[in-house]
Amino acid sequence: MQRDFCEPGGYAAQAGLDVARLRAPIPHIARLLDAARAQGLTVVHTREGHRPDLADLTPAKRDRCAAAGAPVGDPGPLGRLLVCGEYGQDIVDELAPLPGETVIDKPGYSAFHATDLDRHLAAAGIHRLVIAGVTTDVCVHSTLRAAVDLGYRCTTVADACAAADPALHTAALAMIRGEGGVFGAVADTDTVLRAWRTEHPGDDA
Numbered sequence: 001m002q003r004d005f006c007e008p009g010g011y012a013a014q015a016g017l018d019v020a021r022l023r024a025p026i027p028h029i030a031r032l033l034d035a036a037r038a039q040g041l042t043v044v045h046t047r048e049g050h051r052p053d054l055a056d057l058t059p060a061k062r063d064r065c066a067a068a069g070a071p072v073g074d075p076g077p078l079g080r081l082l083v084c085g086e087y088g089q090d091i092v093d094e095l096a097p098l099p100g101e102t103v104i105d106k107p108g109y110s111a112f113h114a115t116d117l118d119r120h121l122a123a124a125g126i127h128r129l130v131i132a133g134v135t136t137d138v139c140v141h142s143t144l145r146a147a148v149d150l151g152y153r154c155t156t157v158a159d160a161c162a163a164a165d166p167a168l169h170t171a172a173l174a175m176i177r178g179e180g181g182v183f184g185a186v187a188d189t190d191t192v193l194r195a196w197r198t199e200h201p202g203d204d205a
Contacts (some may be wrong), residue, residue: 001029001095002047004088005134010076011088014070019165022134026094028160029132033095033096035193037179043123044098046104047113048139049084056114060103110144118181128153130192137168144176144183154184157192 004010006023013019036043050057054073065072065082074081078088084105089113097103104117111117121129129152133140139163147154163169176183187195 001092002089002132003050003078003092004048004082006092007078007088009088011065011070011072011076011081012164013066014076014081015068021164022162023092025132025134025160025162027090028097028157029032031189032130032132032157032192034159036100036130036194041196042102042121042126043189044093044102044104044111044117044120045095046106046133046139046143047089047091047115048107048109049082049086049089049105050107052080052083052085054083060158061108070094087204098112109139110168111139111143112144112146112150113142117121121152127151128155130155130156130157135161136165137161138162141172141175141183148183155192156184156186157189158186173188 002010005012005017006019006026007013008019010122012022018117033043042123049057050072059071062072069082076088079086081088083089091097104111104115104120106113106115108114129143129147131140131147131154140156144154144156155172158173162167163172173186176186
């Protein structure tokens with residue numbers, strides 16, 4: 001949930017995507033964050049971004065982004081597009097990480113590609129993931145599919161995800177549910193929060 005995807009002037013806006021749709025999950029993700037923190041669950045934030053010298057930007061991705069009208073590394077109102085350390089690459093204020101929470105910077109669409117996310121989760125003994133963010137059809141699905149292949153049990157939170165095109169959001173969720181849940185479960189925020197309360201009955205979240 002980075003500024004580059006969720007605020008005017010960022011990467012998504014320059015690529016012609018509907019930023020208002022990409023901002024829609026923010027209140028739902030905020031509720032999930034509040035509950036997870038209250039119950040002591042592990043929170044991991046991810047940010048797509050590249051080194052300032054763009055050494056980790058593949059030619060294929062460079063060309064795709066340029067064709068979309070938002071070349072990675074180009075200057076914009078929020079700083080260089082999708083470059084680590086720039087204002088736009090960081091997470092929106094409403095969902096800002098707290099001190100001590102893990103932040104994974106990823107050069108690809110999947111949060112597992114070229115990162116230490118799997119090692120971090122394994123070290124913490126985590127086997128189940130609740131996934132939220134944008135975009136449902138790209139980064140969310142790429143991360144989810146990698147997680148499933150690695151053996152994680154996953155729940156994707158439908159109203160805590162979004163795509164610029166609602167049809168792609170709907171299709172991406174349908175693909176998860178296919179074959180009896182080939183890529184895990186799909187639930188809304190209220191359902192996830194009820195499940196957490198059942199698992200942690202002493203908590204107020």
